[in-house]
Amino acid sequence: MIKVAPSILSADYVNLQRDIEMVDKGGAELLHIDIMDGAFVPALSYGPGWVKAIRPITDMTLDVHMMVESPERYVEDFADAGADIIGVHTEATPHIHRALQMIKNKGVKAEVVINPGTPVAAITPVLYMVDQVLVMTVNPGFGGQKFLPETVKKIAELNEIKKQQNLDFDIEIDGGVNDSTVVGAYQAGATVAVAGSYVFDNDDPVSRIQALKDATK
Ligand SMILES: O=C(CO)[C@H](O)[C@H](O)COP(=O)(O)O
Numbered sequence: 739m740i741k742v743a744p745s746i747l748s749a750d751y752v753n754l755q756r757d758i759e760m761v762d763k764g765g766a767e768l769l770h771i772d773i774m775d776g777a778f779v780p781a782l783s784y785g786p787g788w789v790k791a792i793r794p795i796t797d798m799t800l801d802v803h804m805m806v807e808s809p810e811r812y813v814e815d816f817a818d819a820g821a822d823i824i825g826v827h828t829e830a831t832p833h834i835h836r837a838l839q840m841i842k843n844k845g846v847k848a849e850v851v852i853n854p855g856t857p858v859a860a861i862t863p864v865l866y867m868v869d870q871v872l873v874m875t876v877n878p879g880f881g882g883q884k885f886l887p888e889t890v891k892k893i894a895e896l897n898e899i900k901k902q903q904n905l906d907f908d909i910e911i912d913g914g915v916n917d918s919t920v921v922g923a924y925q926a927g928a929t930v931a932v933a934g935s936y937v938f939d940n941d942d943p944v945s946r947i948q949a950l951k952d953a954t955k
């Protein structure tokens with residue numbers, strides 16, 4: 739059964755605490771927080787202050803996805819704010835190893851992220867040091883996009899490397915995830931599913947969390 743990480747990008751910001759408590763009680767293991775800098779991706783979202791505000795209201799794992807140029811400028815701020823996992827894109831820095839080291843040095847779980855156009859080979863040198871790999875299943879920047887099926891073979895490739903090298907990391911998918919797209923990704927080795935619009939653009943977000951779990955029993 740896959741672990742579910744609702745993305746607050748699609749939550750109701752005016753009633754954010756209500757939405758967070760609802761998905762927490764509804765069985766989600768992680769809460770996905772998308773940080774967008776207006777440079778690596780066009781949109782702007784929020785910063786460490788949001789993570790700090792959310793930290794006391796939930797015990798869910800706070801899964802921070804940094805869509806930020808040169809993320810090493812800010813990883814310590816997100817760690818101090820209470821993030822449990824910090825994800826950095828390999829496309830966003832020439833210093834991915836340093837950025838991951840900085841996260842680990844703060845005692846936070848480190849995640850490397852790859853865009854749909856980036857091969858798994860680009861991150862094999864750092865796989866030994868990560869707790870989670872995020873395979874983007876859409877191009878980053880917006881919620882509500884369509885799942886790109888060609889990304890599934892990268893999940894399988896990553897899962898093969900994980901087994902062969904006896905590594906221990908979660909494989910997360912993000913973008914266009916619903917109860918049908920999650921199935922192939924789960925069979926290929928994904929262990930964590932981010933879902934924004936599928937969960938929150940619905941009258942009953944809890945039933946959507948359950949549907950992702952039922953689809954991957
Ligand atoms: O990183 C992201 C977009 O870049 C997101 O996590 C986004 O919220 C996913 O949304 P959806 O489930 O609606 O596709």
Ligand SMILES: [Fe+2]
Pocket residue numbers: 745770771772803912932
């Ligand atoms: Fe995300």
